[in-house]
Amino acid sequence: MKKYSHTTYAILGILTTDCKSGYDIKQLIDNSLKHFWKISYGQIYPTLKLIVEEELATVRVSAQEGKPDRKEYDLTEKGKEVLQNWLENPIEQIPVERNEVLLKLFFSRHQSKSNTLMQLADYKQKLMKRYQTYSGIEQAITTHDHDKEDAMYWLFTLDYGKRITKAAIGWCESTIKQISEKGNA
Amino acid sequence: MKKYSHTTYAILGILTTDCKSGYDIKQLIDNSLKHFWKISYGQIYPTLKLIVEEELATVRVSAQEGKPDRKEYDLTEKGKEVLQNWLENPIEQIPVERNEVLLKLFFSRHQSKSNTLMQLADYKQKLMKRYQTYSGIEQAITTHDHDKEDAMYWLFTLDYGKRITKAAIGWCESTIKQISEKGNA
DNA sequence: TATTACATGTAATGTGTTACATGATTGC
DNA sequence: GCAATCATGTAACACATTACATGTAATA
Numbered sequence: 001m002k003k004y005s006h007t008t009y010a011i012l013g014i015l016t017t018d019c020k021s022g023y024d025i026k027q028l029i030d031n032s033l034k035h036f037w038k039i040s041y042g043q044i045y046p047t048l049k050l051i052v053e054e055e056l057a058t059v060r061v062s063a064q065e066g067k068p069d070r071k072e073y074d075l076t077e078k079g080k081e082v083l084q085n086w087l088e089n090p091i092e093q094i095p096v097e098r099n100e101v102l103l104k105l106f107f108s109r110h111q112s113k114s115n116t117l118m119q120l121a122d123y124k125q126k127l128m129k130r131y132q133t134y135s136g137i138e139q140a141i142t143t144h145d146h147d148k149e150d151a152m153y154w155l156f157t158l159d160y161g162k163r164i165t166k167a168a169i170g171w172c173e174s175t176i177k178q179i180s181e182k183g184n185a
Numbered sequence: 186m187k188k189y190s191h192t193t194y195a196i197l198g199i200l201t202t203d204c205k206s207g208y209d210i211k212q213l214i215d216n217s218l219k220h221f222w223k224i225s226y227g228q229i230y231p232t233l234k235l236i237v238e239e240e241l242a243t244v245r246v247s248a249q250e251g252k253p254d255r256k257e258y259d260l261t262e263k264g265k266e267v268l269q270n271w272l273e274n275p276i277e278q279i280p281v282e283r284n285e286v287l288l289k290l291f292f293s294r295h296q297s298k299s300n301t302l303m304q305l306a307d308y309k310q311k312l313m314k315r316y317q318t319y320s321g322i323e324q325a326i327t328t329h330d331h332d333k334e335d336a337m338y339w340l341f342t343l344d345y346g347k348r349i350t351k352a353a354i355g356w357c358e359s360t361i362k363q364i365s366e367k368g369n370a
Numbered sequence: 371t372a373t374t375a376c377a378t379g380t381a382a383t384g385t386g387t388t389a390c391a392t393g394a395t396t397g398c
Numbered sequence: 399g400c401a402a403t404c405a406t407g408t409a410a411c412a413c414a415t416t417a418c419a420t421g422t423a424a425t426a
Contacts, residue, residue, distance in 0.1 A: 006283070006288070010288055013288070013291070021405080021406090022405080023406080032291075033291065035281065036281065036282065036283065037281070037284070038283075039386090040388080042407090042408085043387085045406065049407095066396070067405080069406095070404080071405090083292075087289055087292060087293065087300065090307035090308075091307070091308070094308075094312070095283070096223050098280070100276045103194075103218070103222055106218065108272065109338050111272055118275070126276075126278070150294060153294050154291070157287045159356060163353070163356045164349055164353060167349050168348070170348060171344060175345075178337075191413095192413080192414085206377075207377080208376065223414095225415055228414060228415085230380085231379090231380085234379095252377080252422075252424090253377050255376080
């Protein structure tokens with residue numbers, strides 16, 4: 001089966017929900033996926049064009065009361081098959097996640113200790129802010145009575161974010177401690 | 186101060202070590218950085234060209250016995266300042282790390298449970314393999330008597346990788362358990 | 371003589387962001 | 399009239415990978 005970009009599969013997946021237009025897709029991403037998957041309009045519209053060219057979806061213009069016209073996309077059988085196929089196959093490999101803090105740390109060997117500690121403290125702070133954001137979203141979902149099934153999967157992704165972030169915070173603390181002790185010894 | 190790409194800073198940083206040529210840079214990356222920062226030759230050589238154009242380093246051809254000629258790069262004062270400046274400033278923001286497994290999970294709401302569990306089991310397996318790789322490198326460093334200072338910073342980056350990976354494995358286990366229980370209830 | 375390690379580079383292609391450009395409709 | 403929301407799109411640029419292209423020298 002022909003291969004498409006991850007962005008294409010993401011959009012195909014979103015089209016299985018109530019989101020039918022480019023604008024809707026962007027809204028869904030910004031509301032629910034942005035902590036692990038971001039897509040800009042600069043990708044969304046060209047990808048939707050490709051999806052129609054490849055006959056994975058059909059378009060139709062939909063007039064609305066009190067709002068501008070919009071284009072609604074519906075998956076074709078072929079589109080559903082392509083999505084299904086992607087969902088059924090395991091990922092090829094876990095990508096290397098670039099980490100600028102680790103890069104700086106690696107080159108800090110001959111840098112001032114105080115600067116290295118500052119970098120780590122700053123990173124920890126950013127991570128804690130992120131953790132709080134996740135917790136906030138989690139609370140909002142748990143409080144409001146969302147569709148149970150949907151909410152569960154959403155919570156899984158948040159749980160992932162929280163666990164990873166917490167682990168990174170723990171690393172910061174441990175590394176700060178080790179670097180601090182090293183100099184005082 | 187003028188901004189450069191992360192790749193440029195990474196190469197500037199590598200040039201402070203014994204690595205002086207494009208080939209050396211690639212070797213260092215593949216040996217020590219590749220678990221959190223990869224760069225291909227297609228980036229290295231054009232970036233080195235840019236670095237010279239920007240007068241961040243100078244080049245000179247070095248003849249070797251028994252090996253082809255090579256180009257050696259040395260940081261200029263300007264190059265050192267640019268690197269220093271980058272090292273002294275905190276990162277702008279933690280980038281969103283795309284996660285294809287979470288993306289699939291998000292769209293699995295109306296998929297078969299067995300397939301979702303397969304995806305998670307596969308992900309866990311890949312993570313465990315990665316964890317073992319990290320542990321292996323760690324052991325190699327600890328066993329061989331590396332330059333103590335250098336080794337310490339290298340171990341920090343490996344510790345980060347291990348902690349993050351362990352957290353992700355924990356998430357897999359927890360999520361597999363929850364999804365399994367849900368269906369049997 | 372064939373393979374491996376050493377060594378440098380470009381071209382095509384893929385992927386992604388940001389800035390720009392346009393316009394409808396509602397509510398203040 | 400103006401701001402906000404809804405809505406679609408393109409162009410320029412930035413970044414990265416892969417495949418291609420070339421060549422030296424040691425060693426098995």
